[in-house]
Amino acid sequence: MDKDLIKTVIPLALGIVAGAVSFSFTGNIRARDPFGIIILAFFIYLHKFILPRFQIQIETKDWLGIGFLTLSSWYISWTLLLNQ
Numbered sequence: 001m002d003k004d005l006i007k008t009v010i011p012l013a014l015g016i017v018a019g020a021v022s023f024s025f026t027g028n029i030r031a032r033d034p035f036g037i038i039i040l041a042f043f044i045y046l047h048k049f050i051l052p053r054f055q056i057q058i059e060t061k062d063w064l065g066i067g068f069l070t071l072s073s074w075y076i077s078w079t080l081l082l083n084q
Contacts, residue, residue: 006054011066015073018043023081040074
């Protein structure tokens with residue numbers, strides 16, 4: 001598999017999982033929304049340990065893309081779950 005494809009798929013998948021975890025921990029209680037952001041930050045940090053298992057060295061410029069992809073997929077998945 002291409003390393004650039006892995007750098008795209010893993011953040012998208014982890015963002016969706018982070019959205020589901022944020023929804024399960026916070027539910028519909030709006031006062032717990034900052035906890036959902038902490039969960040997002042944890043899932044972005046997980047990339048530091050997951051991507052080297054695919055022999056991918058994360059450079060400084062990669063973190064912006066990884067963070068954006070994870071943030072956008074987290075936001076979309078959490079929003080869809082909150083609107084059920």
